[in-house]
Amino acid sequence: MVVLATKVYVQGDARERALDALRSLVGNEIEDLDVEYTVGVRRDEFAVVTIEGDDEVVARNVLREEFGEVTPDFESGETYVGTLEAWDDEGFVLDAGEEIRIPASELGLGQGTPVQIVERFGLVQHMPLTFVYSDPDAESHRLADAERDRLYDWTRGAGRVNVNSATRGEVRATVNRAGHARDIVTVERLGLLEQSIVCKDETDPPGLLAAIGDYLPAEIRCVIP
Structure with a gap:
C-alpha cells in the first residue's frame, strides 16, 4: 500500500x-x-x-x-511532501501524516508575512509542498530548496491562476466554458485536486480568475509576474 x-x-x-x-x-x-x-x-x-x-x-x-508519499517515519535532513493546510503570522502548517509547522523564517520566499507570501505566490490550501524534515529538538523544518525554486519560477514566467477542489479535467473544461481556452498555455497538475493554469504572456491573470470564478466553487489565487 x-x-x-x-x-x-x-x-x-x-x-x-x-x-x-x-x-x-x-x-x-x-x-x-x-x-x-x-x-x-x-x-x-x-x-x-x-x-x-x-x-x-x-x-x-x-x-x-x-x-510523493506520506510515511509514518521521518529522518532528519531528508525531504518529504506535505499538503498546505493552514498559514498564519507564525508560518505554514503542512500535513504529512502528522502536523509539520514551518516557521516564517524557514520559508525562504522573500520578505513579507506568511499571509503575504501565500498571496504573492498564489498558494492554495491542500497543494503539495516539499519540505526538509528536521529533528524538532534541534532545529526547525524548512521548505526544500527545490520547492523554493519552483515557486520563484512561477513569479518569473507567464502569469498563473491556481485552483483547488477541482481535477485537471474539470479546470480545463471550466476554462473552455468561460471562453478562455485560447488565453492559456496549459493546466499543470499540482495535486489531484490542485491545479495551476499557465496563462499566455498577453493574458491578465486577475481577469481570467474573474471569468472562471463563478464556475468553480474553489479557492483561487493569481500569480502575477
Whole structure:
C-alpha cells in the first residue's frame, strides 16, 4: 500500500469524479506493470493505492516518485511532501501524516508575512509542498530548496491562476466554458485536486480568475509576474 501525498477532500459527485481521475492517473503510471491495484481514501483524506502483483515494488516506487508519499517515519535532513493546510503570522502548517509547522523564517520566499507570501505566490490550501524534515529538538523544518525554486519560477514566467477542489479535467473544461481556452498555455497538475493554469504572456491573470470564478466553487489565487 502507498499513501500518496495528495488529498481527496471534496464530497458527493465531486468525490466520485476525483476518485475516477485518481484511478486514471495511477493507471497511466503503472499500466505496463504486472500489478492489480485499487484506490481509496484514508480517514485523514490522503489518497491510498493498494497494489498486488509481481511488479508491486516497482509500481510503489513509481507512484512515490510521481505523487510523493506520506510515511509514518521521518529522518532528519531528508525531504518529504506535505499538503498546505493552514498559514498564519507564525508560518505554514503542512500535513504529512502528522502536523509539520514551518516557521516564517524557514520559508525562504522573500520578505513579507506568511499571509503575504501565500498571496504573492498564489498558494492554495491542500497543494503539495516539499519540505526538509528536521529533528524538532534541534532545529526547525524548512521548505526544500527545490520547492523554493519552483515557486520563484512561477513569479518569473507567464502569469498563473491556481485552483483547488477541482481535477485537471474539470479546470480545463471550466476554462473552455468561460471562453478562455485560447488565453492559456496549459493546466499543470499540482495535486489531484490542485491545479495551476499557465496563462499566455498577453493574458491578465486577475481577469481570467474573474471569468472562471463563478464556475468553480474553489479557492483561487493569481500569480502575477
